[in-house]
Amino acid sequence: MTGNISLTSMDAASDLPQSKNQFAAILQGEILVETRSHSAWGGAVTAQMYLPLGRSHVWQQLTDYPRWVQYFPDVRRSEVLNTKDGLTQGCKRLYQVADKSFLFLSLQVEVYLNVLEVSGQRIQFLLEKGTFADFTADLQLQDCSMGTLLTYTVQATPLIPVPSVFIEQAMKLELPANMRTMRRVICGNC
Template identity: 70%
Template sequence: MNKFSANDVSKSVAEWSKHQQITMIGGEILVETRSHSSWGGAVTATMYLPVVRSHVWQQVTDYPRWVQYFPDVTKSEVLHRGEAKRLYQAAKKAFLFFTAQVEVYLNVIEVVQQQIQFRLERGTFVDFAADLSLQDCQGGTLLTYAVQATPNIPIPTMFIQQAMQLELPANMRKMRQVICGS
């Protein structure tokens, strides 16, 4: 698996164009897809939250609450607490003619109020990695969520990337709604 970090794919606030900053502060979610593997996809989404970083951090590290952020996630529980956490998540996704059920056991590393790294320990993916990073921005917080994954069932990359590109922004809007209480 490639070395992966949201820092590699996210930009600092200073690197965003003025138009992109205004667009994000106005509620848009910026999405960038990239190739990952022959059966996988990778996507990065960035959004502005009109709340301080410490509040966002408190919300996103409440892992059982992730079922509220991502409607397809049916279970999210912390299996081990400590310096390195272990997390179990299960999800159910309906595709055209079938429903896929996935589960992952993740190793979670937190850099307080800056970044969360999720790395696959085992599960129904060939590979899975995600990074969530937080940056201060105009009295609020920029949240960047970068994911790369290859399912263990052969689905063409084009379909994986398209699903990620459509669904991640919807999930991020839901996350913003829950975090901001609106």
């Protein structure tokens, strides 16, 4: 990659409705989830949760990428690699390995990601190479009430052809569980 890396827009984060009931549910600890198809063999999901901590504290926790093994139980390894020549400021390379079980398959997933950061606001993960045909994730932080609203959007297509409806269902179940774990680790008892 060269120095002209830029954040791409992912529209799903702004499409999740925010009615009064949903806002109240988020503040009480619910995780709102919306899935959609991404490709014939992929899926996409957007999840939102509230963290009763300031955005700068949440940012510090999220950008400690080796700690992601605590947030996502399937992730066995998460490490920041040496920065590639030409990457712009706020960009990192990340290597992650996870064990995934899907239907009757058990797979090891390996990805090299370019990580683009807008300090305190947004982290975008872009697939460089790995065991996906495509993968992007976008994590956004916003001040909300007395804490932080975290919106996490993931879209992926595995190399193994699996109908998107199954991928979407797996994402719909897995991402909220991972986000609950993330909240527990970041907040302690909150």
